[in-house]
Amino acid sequence: MAENKIEIESRGLNLWYGDAQALKNITIAMPKNKVTAIIGPSGCGKSTFIRCINRMNDLIKDCRVTGELLFEDENIYDRVVDVVMLRKKIGMVFQKPNPFPMSIYDNITYGPRLHGIRNKEELDEIVEETLKSSALWHEIHDKLDKSALDLSGGQQQRLCIARTLAVKPKVILFDEPCSALDPISTAKIEDLINNLKRDYTIVIVTHNMQQAARVSDYTAFFLLGELIEFGKTKQIFEMPEETSTEDYITGRFG
Numbered sequence: 001m002a003e004n005k006i007e008i009e010s011r012g013l014n015l016w017y018g019d020a021q022a023l024k025n026i027t028i029a030m031p032k033n034k035v036t037a038i039i040g041p042s043g044c045g046k047s048t049f050i051r052c053i054n055r056m057n058d059l060i061k062d063c064r065v066t067g068e069l070l071f072e073d074e075n076i077y078d079r080v081v082d083v084v085m086l087r088k089k090i091g092m093v094f095q096k097p098n099p100f101p102m103s104i105y106d107n108i109t110y111g112p113r114l115h116g117i118r119n120k121e122e123l124d125e126i127v128e129e130t131l132k133s134s135a136l137w138h139e140i141h142d143k144l145d146k147s148a149l150d151l152s153g154g155q156q157q158r159l160c161i162a163r164t165l166a167v168k169p170k171v172i173l174f175d176e177p178c179s180a181l182d183p184i185s186t187a188k189i190e191d192l193i194n195n196l197k198r199d200y201t202i203v204i205v206t207h208n209m210q211q212a213a214r215v216s217d218y219t220a221f222f223l224l225g226e227l228i229e230f231g232k233t234k235q236i237f238e239m240p241e242e243t244s245t246e247d248y249i250t251g252r253f254g
């Protein structure tokens with residue numbers, strides 16, 4: 001069986017915050033149209049790692065990166081890379097839903113407008129399409145001009161996913177997208193992730209082992225800034241090679 005094409009690959013990636021090294025020699029190849037889960041105890045570098053993928057760490061003072069991170073056969077840390085274009089292709093959804101304080105419609109069309117789309121019909125179409133893809137259309141199609149801040153937490157998070165989809169990314173990064181949500185909203189987001197991988201490559205950080213097992217195809221276990229083990233999720237959960245992986249997934253630490 002042919003393995004999937006690799007979409008994102010880090011090679012010997014190191015990251016320092018000042019003198020403190022937060023990522024140590026991370027080498028990992030994440031397949032296209034699959035979900036890769038990043039797991040590990042608090043402070044092991046999960047958020048730091050996924051923020052590398054769309055260069056969000058650039059915004060942090062004294063943050064330094066060495067090594068390579070390849071996306072579409074290009075090192076995204078290359079000087080010539082246009083970070084705005086990179087973040088259009090590699091979108092991100094955060095732990096806490098963070099809709100803009102404006103209408104639902106304007107939240108979704110914000111990105112497309114920024115990238116030059118002005119045509120009302122085209123914008124309307126993007127709104128409908130992304131709200132359908134994020135399983136929100138039926139709930140909110142008749143209140144698009146209402147403030148996004150009046151939605152429930154779970155709806156806000158799905159709106160943030162719709163906002164990310166609106167600029168047609170290739171990759172979506174999720175940093176603990178469900179940790180502020182109730183179980184029903186969490187199940188909706190998990191279903192959504194399952195559907196989205198047909199069209200996108202997904203990387204998700206989660207503290208929830210059951211969630212990693214349910215939604216991901218591949219799992220990476222991080223510990224103290226190092227990648228301890230990476231493989232098919234089934235293998236990592238059923239037959240981990242490293243004792244520390246087993247200790248973590250069975251809840252013996254972390």
Ligand SMILES: Nc1ncnc2c1ncn2[C@@H]1O[C@H](COP(=O)(O)OP(=O)(O)OP(=O)(O)O)[C@@H](O)[C@H]1O
Nearest residue numbers: 017022040041042043044045046047048049060207
């Ligand atoms: N902006 C920053 N400046 C300095 N150090 C930071 C910064 N962000 C994270 N760190 C440090 O880098 C290390 C990794 O942090 P990171 O946030 O990536 O961990 P994490 O695995 O996402 O943890 P959690 O599960 O708690 O979210 C930690 O030691 C943390 O204190």
Ligand SMILES: [Mg+2]
Nearest residue numbers: 046047048175
């Ligand atoms: Mg984190």
